[in-house]
Amino acid sequence: MATYQARCIKILDYIDTHLDTDLNIDELCAYAQVSKYHFHRQCSVFFGVSLITLVRLLRLKRAAYQLAYRNDSRIIDIALSSGYDSHEAFSRGFKKHFKQTPSDFRQSPNWEAWQVTYAPILHIRNQIMSDNMDYTVQTVTFPHTPIAVMVHKGAMQRLGITIQKFIAWRKANQLPPNKSQTFNLLYDDPTATPADEFRLGLACSLPRSIDTNDTDVTVDSIPAGLCAKIRHVGSDDTIGLAVNYLYGEWLSQSDFELRDFPLFFERVRFFPEVLESEMITDIYLPIQ
Structure with a gap:
């Protein structure tokens, strides 16, 4: 169990530091030393969401912050940096998860809906850190x-x-x-x-x-x-x-x-x- 958890933590760390890249499943499996035949199921069980959803939510979190707090960032630029090919695809994906279009969110963010969607990642990060606390004071x-x-x-x-x-x-x-x-x-x-x-x-x-x-x-x-x-x-x-x-x-x-x-x-x-x-x-x- 400890080895399984450590591998999942490695995967999350790798995703966190490579969100700006095209994340490749074979590359992730090799990095975490996980069989690709079991990779998706293991991640879904550990994270509470599929790997694809995990990556999407982490990218959309950054997009939400850019929309709310960086008015000088164009929506199309935020869409492209979040891995979407078009404004339309980004708008559909954002609304699916956060119940608002990017334009509506920028004008009046509904953070409560956003936090409900993001809750699984918040939970797993706290669980990981509570088991691996090492602070220098x-x-x-x-x-x-x-x-x-x-x-x-x-x-x-x-x-x-x-x-x-x-x-x-x-x-x-x-x-x-x-x-x-x-x-x-x-x-x-x-x-x-x-x-x-x-x-x-x-x-x-x-x-x-x-x-x-x-x-x-x-x-x-x-x-x-x-x-x-x-x-x-x-x-x-x-x-x-x-x-x-x-x-x-x-x-x-x-x-x-x-x-x-x-x-x-x-x-x-x-x-x-x-x-x-x-x-x-x-x-x-x-x-x-």
Whole structure:
């Protein structure tokens, strides 16, 4: 069983890092050392979906993020990068899985339908990571950092709407990620907070002072101080496991206590600009 699981994990890792290529079944079988006569059935049992569906959903996830958050990307270009030969084929495939055409999704994304479709992959990634947790924790001093914050309040399924608003605000104020660090402030635990009360801060550093007349954006700061840090490489699907590790196993075995500031992320490399496997997020837990 361990060997079978390890091979399936290798397949998922390979797919994650080669989504931009023409994935070949013979190549995948050779890489994972799996017989092609049993390959599809093994993958379907382990992943909960067929291999073809798995690849399609991973590509469509990136397409959904590009549609929602990258308005300068043309739909036909997103279609071609997702493995479709035409706008029409992409539109049919996208609507089949997410109940909206790409154009409709770009105008008004239904993230709830998207999350239901994507649930099998989320489940398997968390299962894999929970069986293979290996985190390196550093203690670092984080500098005082002025930030602009837009607070999302409400169900996680509607977070995408707030992200769109914050991206638009950053563009209007000329604060792109290459000039301003990007942060998330985790005020609440989504597993322990009623959906309508859940809060998460979307933030960016302020390299210069600004006046904001936007009632949704406030000027604040991340205070200087000691933090426990994990560098998380890969999809956000499993980032919650790293957070739980800091609060649980690591903190209980350390001599530190928590400071009065929420755990926060710094987004170093972004999806969909890079593949999910290439995302980098630094997780900071304020301690003393």
